[in-house]
Amino acid sequence: MITRMTQSMAPSAQPYMTRQSYRQELITVMLFPLAISLFEGSVITVLAKMVFDVGWFAFATMMAAPMFANLTSFAWTRLAKGRRKVSVIASLQATLLVCLIAVALLPVSPLGGLLLVCFTVLSRCCLAGVATLRSTVWRQNYPRRSRAKITSKLVLITSLVLALGPIPIYKLLEYDETLYRPLYIAVAVIAAIGVFAYSRIRLREEKQLLNHERRDKKDIDSSEPSATFLSVLKNDKFYRHYMTWQFFAGVGNMMGETAIIALIIHWVRQDNSDWITNYRFVIPVILSATIPMIVATLTIPLWARYMDRVHITRFRTKHAYTWVFAQFGYWVIGMMGPAMWPLVALPRIVQGLARSGGLLAWNLGHNDFADKRLVTTYMGIHVTLTGVRGLFSPYLAVLLLFGWEGSWLSEYISFSGIEHHIFLITTVFCLIAQAGFFWLDRMYKKQKEAENKYELKDQEKSTAVD
Secondary structure (H helix, E strand, O other): OHHHHHHHHOHHHOOHHHHHHHHHHHHHHHHOHHHHHOOOHHHHHHHHHHOOOOOHHHHHHHHHHHHHHHHHHHHHHHHHOOOOHHHHHHHHHHHHHHHHHHHHOOOOOHHHHHHHHHHHHHHHHHHHHHHHHHHHHHHHHOOHHHHHHHHHHHHHHHHHHHHHOHHHHHHHOOOOHHHHHHHHHHHHHHHHHHHHHHOOOOOOOHHHHHHHHHOOHHHOOOOOOOOOHHHHHHHOHHHHHHHHHHHHHHHHHHHHHHHHHHHHHHHHHHOOOHHHHOOOOHHHHHHHHHHHHHHHHHHHHHHHHHHHHOOHHHHHHHHHHHHHHHHHHHHHHHHOOHHHHHHHHHHHHHHHHHHHHHHHHHHHHHHHOOOHHHHHHHHHHHHHHHHHHHOOHHHHHHHHHHOOOOOHHHHOOOOOOOHHHHHHHHHHHHHHHHHHHHHHHHHHHHHHHHHHHHHHHHHHHHHHHO
């Protein structure tokens, strides 16, 4: 099975015209995600709490960083307009490596903790740009009929590196916390090879794409679709509804992920068991990052095959079940009491199943709505709205989880938090999203049936005239 899987990932097994791009991306995803893994919210927050002892507001900011950094997506889109996309992406990747080296040089102090938060946010802003612009590379270089299968291989490897990469690094921190300095620098050097490989990708039909982007507005054919944030949402009702229900799902998942990772770190720090004490760095990483990513790695091919067969609206109706089960599972573990917290591994497995489908849908779902000339705009809308919910969801999660006793707010209203009951709220958000996707899928299906009937009538009229 492993041999067959390995062979299917070889460049020679891909369609001929995609091999050059795929080969370079394959090298990149084997090396560069190791650097990304150290800035993952579920990983960097462990270092932040265990070594720098940052507060919960800083913790929430680091968890929110991947989301609200997406608000920069349209800035990256404007920056890349008329420029070679691969070069811009490689530059953003290189900037992330600079942030990684900077973290390695930080002093362990309140100032160091503040700068750690700043570099985490900057790194995630760079990744937001990579995600936004990479959709154009995938759209140009990989055909629709095989795009999900090809990109799923890249996402699968990325997920595997994200899942396993931090474990040996954080295990070494059990012996000496300061080892993160040379280890982070070493990872940056390794990841630099992946950045170089990505810079060698050739974008298909790049000349035509750049010529289109560089044209003045007055020279653009009026028949071309509008490409602004508001006009797309106004004119494309299906995408508008898709973004609405995705917003509910995103808020529920962002709040839930922030809350469960905060609780895992809290439980580990409060548990004085020997086996916990000896693995205080590794256990939070395994529960927060490794388990979901491993499950995601194993299940991405299943989601990819299904995604290639159906429209994204139908895909989301099935995928939404995993969100609901994961969030409700967290609440059940909380109800079982402090002694049973290691069982949180079970809903984290479900979260991994949700993550695998979510990775594909988040990166490719907009393609089922977008005109090929507006792929980056559609992705930018999705990324930007992700950033909007990221501005408040993690902070709201921390406030609901732990309350604000001891802060200035407690002088007016006393609130000690609702603890694990926050997951009932996140479950409701995910249920609303699921119901919305079912409705949207039915609406889309009816629209297509009506269009097919109309086309059939036109064909019959044409035949009768002939």
